[in-house]
Amino acid sequence: MRTIALVAGAVFKESVRDRVPYSMVAFAVLLIAASYLISQLTAGQDLKIIKDLGLAAISWFGLAIAIFIGIGLVSKEVERRSVYALLSKPITRGQFILGKYAGLVFTLVVNLSAMTVAFAAVLAYVDAVTAAGVKAGWPAPALDPRLLVAVVLTIAELMIVTAIALFFSTFSSPLLAALLTFGLWVAGHFNQDFRNFEVVLDVAPAVWLGRALYFLLPNLASFNLRAEVVHGIDVPARAVLLSLAYAAVYISILLVASVAVFRRRDFK
């Protein structure tokens, strides 16, 4: 456990000194701040737009960070051969993979927390400058605690994306790993369509293939509660817990697969 924590610590230190994630967080914060200005252009929808844009910015830039750092974690180490010196130390390949993952998740949580703080600051400002009469017409308060639930689910979704990026980066190049991860993220958001494939094409093999893909691909749509939260619709706790449990199982399977692939790998 100590070894995994040491690797995670090094990943975090290395990541927070990289300028690229910083610039992504800066962009996200700018976008969140700009959402206030954009909301001024629409009548009566200000808060919804700020919430929608803010949550979307957290999700998109979080995704960019997860893919950008995630794919580099293993494939760049192998490509640049920094893994040679590390693996000659008392560390197993499994500890290396798990440490890398833990470090990246920690980095991601820190970055997303920074974006969430900026988001909360914009919402607090809107709340402070809005008249009580206008606020009465809002479907949910500006600083709605349900927003945090949406952010937590976004983090869970990005943890799955990170595990996917890590898995691909154990055996492919950084560019290919990025493309495959992004492809799976897109497919993961349309996963429900595979489940009901018979509606589109009622042919037995196609339906079975659709079902197989439904179970194989990550079901990322269930982590997107932005619409519900923005409109002030209650989110059942059971659905949130189920999504989190699903994330835990999916991530565990991906990490086991990543370790299995990485253990057998030759470093030419």
Next chain:
Amino acid sequence: MAAAIETHELSKDFLTGFWRPRPYRALDRLTLSVEQGEVFGFLGPNGAGKSTTLKLLMQLLYPTSGSASILGRPVGDPAVKHRIGFLPENPYFYDHLTAEELLTYFARLFGLRGPEVTTRVARVLDDVGLGAERRLRLRQYSKGMAQRVGLAQALLNEPEVVFLDEPMSGLDPLGRRHVRQLMLRLRDRGCTVFFSSHILSDAEALCSRVGIVAQGRLVASGRLSEILAFELRGWEVVVANLGDTLRERLQSRARSLTPLAHDRYMIELPPDAPPEQFLQELGAGGAQIVSLNPLRETLEDYFVQSVSGAASRETGL
């Protein structure tokens, strides 16, 4: 006492080709034993299989067949990793960490804690000659500086066996001298040093034994004193002011006569020609003797013979 390093029929095939992959043998049945406390030079031209062997010993590659052990235990055994150090070829480390941070990280992986980490890190950085640069981020390092950090991380755990893949690579003459001294200090401490190189002068100066690989095969191994025949192969005389008459007279008796810069000539004589008589003759003819050296077989000669022998066996020529 178990050998420091042992390999038995160790082989590695790589698959090459995209559509119809075929095995390419990078290392062919390497059987080798290195005793504890030895400085062993693993020599060979580029692509001979030196780095493949080191990677197999570090379990960065898995063998196709055969076995290897370090300090009597199979390679990859976690207990062995505490007792060895490894410098990869052209080492590269994390861009955004400093040398101090990198070594602190690695020292903790070895289980060191508290002030011991700081002391050990400072000492190895001093040993490899890294000064204030140790607080710079590694991406700002030159190739030579990165090589020094690589050496420092290989020595961090005070290893019993050190594996160095091309340790002189990227170093300037001062750096090379420094590393040579470091390796001799390691030997004096009882540490086994296994290093790969194609710089033969380093091997000649440092090694008690060498192994020569070519095209994946061990073509020769043994003590330098056994490998190299130290009998006289001839004499080499460098002279100035060699007149035309004298030159023509000597031409038939010399094995070769090569013009050098500044109107000098290098004359190679057969071993049976007494040099005293020759020197007298040169002096009488008005030539000025610059130097006289006996010619003996060098490691380079042996290396070239071994490697070209392996190549001709391979091609059947």
